[in-house]
Amino acid sequence: MKTETTMRSVTVTTRKKRSLTKDHMLAIGFLIPSILLVGVFVYGFIGWTGYVSLSNWNSLVPDFSFVGLKNYLYLFGDFRFQADLRNTLFFTIMFILAVIVVGQILAILLDQKIQQESLFRNIFFFPMALSFVVTGVVWQWLLNPSTGVNLFLAKLGLDSKWYTDTTIFPAIGWGKIEFGIPIAMIAVVIAAVWQMTGFSVAMYLAGLRGVPEEVREAARMDGANEFQVYWKIIMPILRPITVSVIIIMAHISLKIFDLIYAMTGPGANFVTDVPGVYMYETTFRGNYYANGAAIAVVMLLAVAIFIVPYLWSSRKGEA
Amino acid sequence: MAIRSFTRPILYALLIALSCFYLMPVYVMIITSLKPLEEVTLSQMWQFPTSLDFSSYSEAFTKLAPNLLNSFYLVIPATLLSALLGSLNGYVLSKWKFKGANTLFTVILFGMFIPYQSILIPLIQFLREIGLYNSIAGLVFVHVVYGIPITTLMFRNFYASIPDSMIESAKIDGAGFLGVYRFIMVPLSITGFVVVAIWQFTNIWNEFLFAVTITTSDQQPVMVALQNLSGSQIVQWNVQMAGALLAALPTLLVYIFLGKFFVKGLLAGSVKG
Numbered sequence: 332m333k334t335e336t337t338m339r340s341v342t343v344t345t346r347k348k349r350s351l352t353k354d355h356m357l358a359i360g361f362l363i364p365s366i367l368l369v370g371v372f373v374y375g376f377i378g379w380t381g382y383v384s385l386s387n388w389n390s391l392v393p394d395f396s397f398v399g400l401k402n403y404l405y406l407f408g409d410f411r412f413q414a415d416l417r418n419t420l421f422f423t424i425m426f427i428l429a430v431i432v433v434g435q436i437l438a439i440l441l442d443q444k445i446q447q448e449s450l451f452r453n454i455f456f457f458p459m460a461l462s463f464v465v466t467g468v469v470w471q472w473l474l475n476p477s478t479g480v481n482l483f484l485a486k487l488g489l490d491s492k493w494y495t496d497t498t499i500f501p502a503i504g505w506g507k508i509e510f511g512i513p514i515a516m517i518a519v520v521i522a523a524v525w526q527m528t529g530f531s532v533a534m535y536l537a538g539l540r541g542v543p544e545e546v547r548e549a550a551r552m553d554g555a556n557e558f559q560v561y562w563k564i565i566m567p568i569l570r571p572i573t574v575s576v577i578i579i580m581a582h583i584s585l586k587i588f589d590l591i592y593a594m595t596g597p598g599a600n601f602v603t604d605v606p607g608v609y610m611y612e613t614t615f616r617g618n619y620y621a622n623g624a625a626i627a628v629v630m631l632l633a634v635a636i637f638i639v640p641y642l643w644s645s646r647k648g649e650a
Numbered sequence: 651m652a653i654r655s656f657t658r659p660i661l662y663a664l665l666i667a668l669s670c671f672y673l674m675p676v677y678v679m680i681i682t683s684l685k686p687l688e689e690v691t692l693s694q695m696w697q698f699p700t701s702l703d704f705s706s707y708s709e710a711f712t713k714l715a716p717n718l719l720n721s722f723y724l725v726i727p728a729t730l731l732s733a734l735l736g737s738l739n740g741y742v743l744s745k746w747k748f749k750g751a752n753t754l755f756t757v758i759l760f761g762m763f764i765p766y767q768s769i770l771i772p773l774i775q776f777l778r779e780i781g782l783y784n785s786i787a788g789l790v791f792v793h794v795v796y797g798i799p800i801t802t803l804m805f806r807n808f809y810a811s812i813p814d815s816m817i818e819s820a821k822i823d824g825a826g827f828l829g830v831y832r833f834i835m836v837p838l839s840i841t842g843f844v845v846v847a848i849w850q851f852t853n854i855w856n857e858f859l860f861a862v863t864i865t866t867s868d869q870q871p872v873m874v875a876l877q878n879l880s881g882s883q884i885v886q887w888n889v890q891m892a893g894a895l896l897a898a899l900p901t902l903l904v905y906i907f908l909g910k911f912f913v914k915g916l917l918a919g920s921v922k923g
């Protein structure tokens with residue numbers, strides 16, 4: 332096949348060579364607008380945001396005088412931002428753990444050659460087609476402390492204050508805040524998990540379907556029970572998928588804004604506040620542009636820690 | 651082989667219980683939206699309405715109709731443009747590779763992961779400067795630009811599966827850059843276009859941050875208007891739920907009828923090429 336192509340192309344070498352270079356230039360020409368757009372609107376604007384974060388622009392009128400790290404120092408000493416960092420940390424951990432565990436369980440259940448598989452799959456997937464705003468609006472009501480699921484839970488003696496709970500557990504003094512799990516965040520985690528597990532189910536299901544039946548059969552022949560087959564054979568095979576799920580979910584969780592904005596807002600004592608909400612409110616409600624820019628830079632750095640190594644490794648993989 | 655048969659009832663019981671959890675918000679949304687306001691009390695939240703009342707739908711529709719229209723004006727051009735741009739980029743980056751093409755692709759790809767807060771302040775300054783601030787056209791532009799990474803990724807992965815030999819032979823037959831695109835890539839990537847279009851449609855429809863910061867009042871897409879419904883002092887939950895259903899309907903319908911492609915897009919956008 333290859334020799335045939337080479338032989339055929341010999342006859343048209345001269346014409347092909349010239350048209351190739353011309354076409355190659357055309358190809359690159361088509362790419363240039365996108366390169367410029369991404370260059371300016373992603374990288375250029377990130378640079379500009381970084382510059383704003385070092386400026387004195389904390390009113391309606393732009394003021395680009397350089398103030399160094401003043402805005403960052405203010406933020407890290409700020410009660411609200413410290414609370415945001417704590418909330419993001421625990422939200423991210425709870426959210427990722429739940430998405431992985433629930434996603435894997437659902438994927439395994441769906442992989443048992445069940446009847447009506449596509450119906451069940453669709454039930455677990457459809458929330459992903461919804462907006463975080465819709466999810467927030469609905470779950471705000473479902474987890475309303477005086478109604479919703481509490482009408483059932485109260486009968487079991489389990490009623491909860493959900494997102495209005497201001498408890499921090501275990502409340503270790505740290506900076507200006509109490510450090511620990513903000514209990515109110517659990518309500519947001521439930522809503523976020525409801526919306527996003529479909530993603531991990533889809534990923535794990537694709538992974539499970541890729542494991543050849545012989546691999547499982549061989550393990551069973553060696554006397555492994557179903558549980559051991561999953562724990563020892565399937566789980567390690569699914570590990571790269573878990574890595575992808577962690578990274579995708581981490582970046583969603585670190586920049587989350589709309590779900591919390593629609594569902595709870597910052598909450599009393601900022602128990603459900605996150606940097607995304609703070610950035611929006613301080614920049615576009617309070618006109619503290621430089622502070623907002625500094626929050627955005629912190630968010631970007633947090634996301635970059637996860638994403639850059641991931642992108643870099645995938646680039647090498649295909650070189 | 652699946653789990654042994656005696657555990658099957660447990661398996662189905664688990665799946666049904668979990669399904670109930672996933673469908674619970676939908677149940678509450680639907681029954682609440684069909685209730686008259688006096689029945690929307692906290693204690694009756696889970697009960698069926700005593701009579702069907704569609705007035706919350708007409709009220710929600712009156713309030714949201716202009717914004718629903720805005721969303722369509724936004725989503726349709728933005729989806730088409732970003733699919734076209736993405737397919738050209740994906741074509742170049744998969745079939746006309748040049749030195750550094752993979753690195754360039756990675757650099758472009760980073761743009762889909764950034765928190766958009768980190769470009770928002772300059773973006774709004776820029777849109778004000780060129781007169782597109784507070785306009786649907788401005789939002790279309792924004793979504794096309796920030797859609798470049800994901801659409802390029804999807805098409806690049808998609809085109810990678812088209813064998814190079816096909817392109818070689820088309821070139822030998824005299825087809826150039828655009829000829830190969832028009833007569834080979836486009837016809838072979840109809841599925842790709844559907845996947846990307848559904849993905850962009852869903853995401854742009856559901857997007858909130860750009861919408862809430864770039865547009866005000868009568869230019870706002872539906873998600874912002876929905877959020878504003880709950881911003882008022884007395885929340886009419888029946889209207890709120892009807893509004894949420896209306897706002898979610900277009901993407902839900904797309905999911906119901908074209909869900910397979912949606913999930914394909916989901917996997918294509920997450921698994922590295």
